[in-house]
Amino acid sequence: MPALIEIGTEYAAPFAEATLVTLRLTAVSLVLAVVIGLVIALFKLSRNRVLNLIANAYIGVIRGLPLIVQLMFLYFGIVQIVRLSSFWAGSLALAVHAGAYVAEIFRGSIQSIDHGQTEAARSLGMSKAKTYRLIVLPQAFRRAIPPLGNQFIIGLKDSSLVAYLGVQELFGAALSAQAENFQPFETYLVAGMYYLVLVLIFSVLVNRLERGLSKGKREAAPA
Amino acid sequence: MSIVSVRGLHKRFGDLEVLKGVDLDIEQGEVVVIIGPSGSGKSTLLRCLNFLEYPDEGEVWLRGRQVDPAADDLDKVREHIGMVFQHFNLFPHMNVLHNVTVAPVNVKGMERKDANAIARDLLDKVGLADKEKEFPSRLSGGQKQRVAIARALAMDPDIMMFDEATSALDPELVGEVLGVIQDLAEGGMTMVLVTHEMGFAREVADRVIMMDDGYIIEEAAPAELFEHPAEERTQRFLSQVF
């Protein structure tokens, strides 16, 4: 116990800094993942066979490979093409990974919208694109929030793997610290507590949002 | 000139032929009621008129112009045909006013304040002037359906189609929706109604069409068709519903 407190205080500054890196990494990668996910979901729902194929291949490969393999592969691929900091390369790699899961979440929520909504919109003269933009997607986004929140928590934890790309985020800070103090057990325990607190804060935020939305949902139940 | 003309319309779903050659003309200001047993193709016929379904064969003419689904802008075609659904299909994420204005603003490019003015006028007509801020889930079925009617009217359509607009309603709410439809009929709106409300059909229709198994088997003025149906299948159908 004293060792824990000692390590906790001794590394408070680098761990706090690393926590910020973890949060930035998570935020950047998840925003990108939402964009990628939406595009891939629309590809998957498209009538165009080529777009279907692209979406299925992408989702299939991402789901079929361990994340660490993808990260290494994408990182070394990305830095060969463009010169990026390891932070940005890591963010992009995480985004490409999470994007596949986000795509499946969006696909499910889009498909869950009653077809009558589309028919009503089309019968009023809306184009397919307007029907999506004004009618289907706003409803689908609301429904996607609970599973997206879950995916975001996974994304936060997954971000620890980019330590192996040399990013000094939380887990990376722990790696360096234990190499210095030779107390891996205590050091990783402290890092673990940081993650746990982050995940708890995040869960509370997602729950709040969900509750807020389900209040709104009484207003927005199928009509 | 007819508002709608249909010639030799066929529609198949896979192996199932649902419309087997339908001819129909609807004149300006006419109220046509379509009756017939379940599965006879009534909904499919309506949905072929605004190309929610594409006919496999046959011609659809609107205001004297033949629609070519391959070449014409069907969004433009649908703008002029209002449709009211059995299950209302209001947009649950928008309030009542927004439900009514979303198409005029986004399809016709109308200024929001003009669209609001039109919408308020229509909501007043359907008796819901005080509900414009409500969300659909807070409305009764009858109120929802009246909003759906206002929403379709807001596009200023040439014709209104109602597909069993009261079938999903509790019995005590049917009257308020039929009342609105009746007002429209009296205002000279061209309408096609699929309904099982025979009493109402009799009152409001200029012409009643009986469909069975993908064909129009009989059509006549309501008094004629209800009192002296020519076809045996019509007699049987009417004796079941009355």
Ligand SMILES: Nc1ncnc2c1ncn2[C@@H]1O[C@H](COP(=O)(O)OP(=O)(O)OP(=O)(O)O)[C@@H](O)[C@H]1O
């Ligand atoms: N999209 C579709 N795919 C396959 N079959 C369909 C489709 N739409 C309708 N059908 C079939 O076509 C037939 C006619 O359907 P339609 O809905 O036009 O009948 P209806 O006269 O409106 O009946 P109801 O009074 O029950 O509404 C039915 O057998 C129905 O199952």
Ligand SMILES: [Mg+2]
């Ligand atoms: Mg039907």
